[in-house]
Amino acid sequence: MTLNNENTRKLTGAIELLLESSSRINEAKPRRYWYPLSLATYGVEEIVEALDSLCSFRTTMWEKTLQFERQFAAYQGCSDSVMVNSGSSADLLLCFLLTNPYHPLLQTGDEILIPVVTWPTQIWSAMMAGLKVKFVDVDPKTLNIDIDDLEKKITPATKAIFLVHLMGNPCDMDRIMAIAKAHNLLIIEDCCEALGAEWDGVRVGNFGVAASYSFFFSHHMTTMEGGMIACSNPEVAEQLKILRAHGWVRNVDPTLYNLHNYDIDPRYAFVNWGFNVRPTDVQASFGLHQLQKLPHFNQRRVELANKFFAFIDTEPVLYRPQVSPKASPSWFALPILVATEAPFSRKEIVNYLELQGVETRPIVAGNIAKHPVANIFSAFLEDTYSGANIIHEQGFYIGLSPFHTDQDIDKLIKCLKSFLRRY
Ligand SMILES: Cc1ncc(COP(=O)(O)O)c(C=O)c1O
Incomplete structure (x- = not known):
């Protein structure tokens, strides 16, 4: 934070007044729901931190994003984490990581198994990345992937499973990991509804190559919109950072790409294809405080x-x-x-x-x-x-x-x- 204690105190007072008057206005309005789907979980700390980013003109991805990524990786107990602008973008990058032209883990057209009950962007991500989606039925008793059907759906073309721990209820990772090992299948996890859930003492999201999280308003913690990818190793994080930002060697180690062999300005050097799904430091400001809570x-x-x-x-x-x-x-x-x-x-x-x-x-x-x-x-x-x-x-x-x-x-x-x- 660039704000000193005195300014933080003044801002806090002003924000408390604003929050108080907006809650009075909202209370006076007729409400359709006394029990709504979600309630705001952020307050003065998140708002002051976001204002600090706005007032220091550091609104795009900057130190707070890095700091939040480090703290999230420490919470999750994974090697690295990469923040993006939504949970859907996290799913998208996860799938493009698998068919990454720079370092493919799978080939375009390989089969990936996905449960048929999930948030649809999980499915679209795999399709868009060129994988052949095969749907697996879901067990209504757990809301998670039907593991008997999962076994039945495996063919020689099957190369990966994209799990989801629906509603925060962890899948049976003992059975799934045994199947993945027996058939040499990669695992990626959608944990957008399951931040903090554990299977046998291990946080979900730590079972495969990488895992996605959503920080949408109603989720376990919020950065307004936002998402994160938990990575099993630094190389995965490096590739995701390139895919996150244009295929550009920004925020990664440029010495790995032999740029001296090319007559290009190293500040604008492109080593892969990519998107722009970067978060902002304003979102990371929320993340820093929400993670504590x-x-x-x-x-x-x-x-x-x-x-x-x-x-x-x-x-x-x-x-x-x-x-x-x-x-x-x-x-x-x-x-x-x-x-x-x-x-x-x-x-x-x-x-x-x-x-x-x-x-x-x-x-x-x-x-x-x-x-x-x-x-x-x-x-x-x-x-x-x-x-x-x-x-x-x-x-x-x-x-x-x-x-x-x-x-x-x-x-x-x-x-x-x-x-x-x-x-
Ligand atoms: C299981 C699952 N995956 C992915 C997403 C997408 O997250 P976002 O809304 O941040 O794009 C959601 C959103 O609710 C979700 O529930």
Whole structure:
């Protein structure tokens, strides 16, 4: 921070006033939801830090991004991390890392297995990077990849698995790693909904080549928009930094690329193709403070989710994801499935909750093969995905924020009880 203590104190006072008056204005407005999907988790510290970047004219990727990347790698327990402008960009770079023309780990056209229930940019990233996506069904009991179907889908052309730990519930990494080893498959992980979750004491995101994270507003921590890639080694980080910024040897060691053999200005030297998916230091300013708060945020998420799930477990017509004894979830939201034998439909319970002021969403895209986009790509037609269909037809989620209270969860439970009493 370039601001001194006195200026920080003055700014803090001004921001507190602004936050107070904006919350008064918001409270006066009629609100559709008393239980919204997400609540703001940032405050004075993040705003002062961001203003410091703005006022020192260091808004683009600069020291704070580097500092945040180092601190994130230390939290995650990985070799390096590379910040980008969204979780979708992190997925994109992960896949382009695999088919990277400079140092390909896979060939264009190689098969990659992806669960059919996920946030769609995970799928688009693999397709755009030239990989052949083969969908694997999802187990409605865990919301994660159906490992029996995963084994069935492996062919000699299969070279990688792109996992997702949906809703923060870790996949069974013992079985998946054994399968990957037996078939010599690369693993990459989408942890955009699972920051802080662990399998057998190991943070998810540390099982493969690299892993993606999202810092969108409603996620475990926020940089407004933003994302991160956790890398298993420094070479991966180096390649990702080039892909992140134009294929340019900026922020990497230029001596590795024999630039002296070329009649070019080394300040504008390009060694690969690439995107521009760089973050800003304003986003990193948020990240530095949010990361400090993350352990507390995640603890509250787990406490609130456990309270809610303890109620769901008493209701025979509702169920929630099963958790392996080896898993420590880091809940992203409160997912619920309506049992097949329930005397009401998912639509009925969702409509009731919405009318009562509880915001809901489907379990991400449900079965993505049922969306209009499936008409464009033949990969969707190769199976019918019975597990994903259950999630599609019977599943929904309610939001979860560390700033929701125990009283909010009590009220939510009361609301669900009064719906269930009708049947
Ligand atoms: C599993 C998963 N992957 C990727 C993303 C994309 O992240 P972003 O919204 O930051 O682009 C999301 C977003 O919610 C997600 O849930």
